[in-house]
Amino acid sequence: MAANMFMSQREQWYLTQVRQVGLRLGDSPELSQLCQAAYEDYRQGLLSASAYNTIQALCVDLAYPH
Numbered sequence: 001m002a003a004n005m006f007m008s009q010r011e012q013w014y015l016t017q018v019r020q021v022g023l024r025l026g027d028s029p030e031l032s033q034l035c036q037a038a039y040e041d042y043r044q045g046l047l048s049a050s051a052y053n054t055i056q057a058l059c060v061d062l063a064y065p066h
Contacts, residue, residue, distance in 0.1 A: 018058050031063055
């Protein structure tokens with residue numbers, strides 16, 4: 001994904017982990033913990049707003065597929 005070129009390693013790590021856990025387990029405590037950790041990192045300024053929004057959207061999509 002071209003957008004990943006502009007993301008930090010931490011942001012890319014979250015995307016990879018959320019995708020792997022979400023595809024494997026769906027709505028699970030593990031996915032919820034990852035999403036909560038991403039929020040905490042965002043609040044601390046470790047994730048950009050754009051990356052956080054992408055991570056959260058992926059969390060929701062994988063937890064509650066349409």
